[in-house]
Amino acid sequence: MRTTIDTLAVVGAGSIGGSWVALGLAHGLRVSAADPSAAALGRLPQTVARNLVELGADETALDRLETYDDPAAAVAEADLVLEAGPERVEVKRELFAILDGATAPDVVLASSSSGLGPSAFQDACGHPERVLVAHPFNPPHLVPLVEVVGGRATSEEAIAATMTAMNGLGRRPVRVRAELPGHVVNRLQAALWREAYDLVRRGAISVADLDQAVASGPGLRWALLGPIATQHLSGGPGGLAHVLEHLGPPMVEWWADLGEPEFTAELRQQLVDGVDSEMGGREADVLGRRDGALRELLELKARAGLDDLGGER
Template identity: 55%
Template structure:
């Protein structure tokens, strides 16, 4: 696999693809974006121009980006000369099948083809490639891609270690924090963790234990503040004092097991969905959504900058 990546083909100019383009441009790479939609180039330029000021606040170089960005509706032109391919097409199997067959035909065999898919397993994507399925991985980012560092790298049973290593090294070089998911599972890693929290939140609403507002407050003004700095297990370790996680598990393991056994198993019925939507509407009543998202992203930039200055965080 190619160890030096200078040019990346970004396939799909939607929210994720355009955010990838902005991120990669801010890290000095040449980026070729392709999408067949008639307004794709206009959306690409708009989204990149929106993202670059936030990337500049993080200390990244954003000048001269226009000369390193190309757009084409032709997939072959975009892939030609690319050292890495990041696919961001619609989450539809028929579209993916046609797209991956073409990418497999067009990209040299030593070029990794990574998918941003959050729902499709890499083994299914690889099966769409008849020439070199071994170089297909999932490289799943989180939105906003140009701010959230996490990328989940997931191979399939036929993925050589060298392909995973090349993907991990590439993402690290472009400022990401990749994690290797060793076995493919639906939802990869972080979405499964999110789903576990959503599941109990939905259950608590369904049971009338708390309102949507109270649940969001409990996380955003409680453990969510710590989770932004350390993961749940590292935080649990700190809560154990000198004994660390071993002490916590020894003394609080049984009540924790009782708590886990009591967690709900809600079904997303129409009534529950209506209750959740109504709860969010009440929570955010009168708040400008554009302003809310802008403030969230601005605070994310401040948090990322502060974390970069810390020298003890893992």
């Protein structure tokens, strides 16, 4: 599989595709982008220009971007293909068959799917060994996480090439060694959301106070270290072994009491009303300030030497 990437092809010109395009351009690559929607392609340069500014890159990098309405034409010269199309398996099967027929067999074809495993669509390809998932985390041009997931037919060479390519784009790839609905990180989020929704449903806490509790408490530590490393450090000299010995049994009791809320119309409305009250119509302003803080946080982690913790050794 190719490990030297000069030309990146991005299939899908939505928000995820716009982030992938900006990352490629910011790292000096030639980028071709494809989308069947003329409107999506028309919006893409503005989206990419904004992302380039957030990455501290020169907007003249846009000169290296070419756009296509035909995915086969966009990927013909690519060294790596990143698909960011609709999250529907029938669409991905049709699209990956096209990508497979239009690229050299040593080019990795990676889907950005947030929940589908590659086995669901790689058998539509003549070279399924180079098909996998490289799932980014929103917004992908700022948040460095990428989950790399192989399917039943994916080769180790394709996995290794993708890990190398993601590192080259300044990402922090992690290998997910099992195909699971939602991969790993979305499953972790879903577990937290399930209990958060149930606590709100039960009237234990408001939406605004729940968000405040996470953001002002464990969320601060999780931004710097993962949950298990954080738990280890909270155990003092005894570390995780001490925590599990003394807090393990109570934690099992908490597990047994976690909620399993029904996803009713009433619960959905309760959550929507709560977050609307919390935001007060300031979504655009909060989003801009959040993304600015994300950039500063990443710089702080690098200065503190905390960005090299985690990942397999």
